[in-house]
Amino acid sequence: MPFSFTLSETLPADEAQIPELYASAFPEEELVPLVEALLPDPAVLSLSARTGALLIGHVLFTRGAVEGRPETVALLGPLAVHRDHQRRGIGKALIAEGLARLKTQGVAEVLVLGDPTYYSRSGFRPASRVTPPYPLPAEWTEAWQWQRLDGTSDDLGGRLILPEAWMRPELWG
Numbered sequence: 001m002p003f004s005f006t007l008s009e010t011l012p013a014d015e016a017q018i019p020e021l022y023a024s025a026f027p028e029e030e031l032v033p034l035v036e037a038l039l040p041d042p043a044v045l046s047l048s049a050r051t052g053a054l055l056i057g058h059v060l061f062t063r064g065a066v067e068g069r070p071e072t073v074a075l076l077g078p079l080a081v082h083r084d085h086q087r088r089g090i091g092k093a094l095i096a097e098g099l100a101r102l103k104t105q106g107v108a109e110v111l112v113l114g115d116p117t118y119y120s121r122s123g124f125r126p127a128s129r130v131t132p133p134y135p136l137p138a139e140w141t142e143a144w145q146w147q148r149l150d151g152t153s154d155d156l157g158g159r160l161i162l163p164e165a166w167m168r169p170e171l172w173g
């Protein structure tokens, strides 16, 4: 039988479980302060995956803009799936749900910094011409990926501008 889980916008009961989920998915990184700073921001779409009341997956999409351009774009991340529930399609489902919602809201392009082997399965392509808020180390160029949601085929170009919580050089390498 396929593993069953539910997806929705993050609820207060999920928020309380975020520290434990991130400790499981990212034992060597401290992303909880960033996630908690972003959660109340109206520019952020936060989605949760649960089995029963247990939070097993979480993703944030932060809306922003490309300098000098009128379009709304979004950054995917972080994405976390509990260690005990990885490789069950939860990450892929959270990404698909977020992209579908952003598309209906008219978001033109989504960026992500992550493993291209993983994100290419959800339609992302390496090496966006949109530049992150701060320069990435050269070896991360391929990890900086993009996809258009508005049916246009070209990558936008220019510097990505995000809410304050993301505008810290140390988050970008």
Ligand SMILES: CC(C)(COP(=O)(O)OP(=O)(O)OC[C@H]1O[C@@H](n2cnc3c(N)ncnc32)[C@H](O)[C@@H]1OP(=O)(O)O)[C@@H](O)C(=O)NCCC(=O)NCCS
Binding pocket: 025, 026, 077, 078, 079, 080, 081, 082, 085, 086, 087, 088, 089, 090, 091, 092, 093, 113, 114, 115, 117, 118
């Ligand atoms: C990466 C992560 C979000 C994927 O979520 P998930 O629910 O386990 O992934 P899915 O079930 O949607 O997809 C699984 C497939 O992706 C592949 N995959 C999973 N993690 C991968 C990775 N880091 N790199 C490449 N492929 C990966 C698996 O091989 C699997 O393919 P298979 O079923 O053919 O073997 C999750 O494993 C996780 O939280 N990892 C730790 C934190 C992390 O690295 N987050 C990403 C931040 S950019």
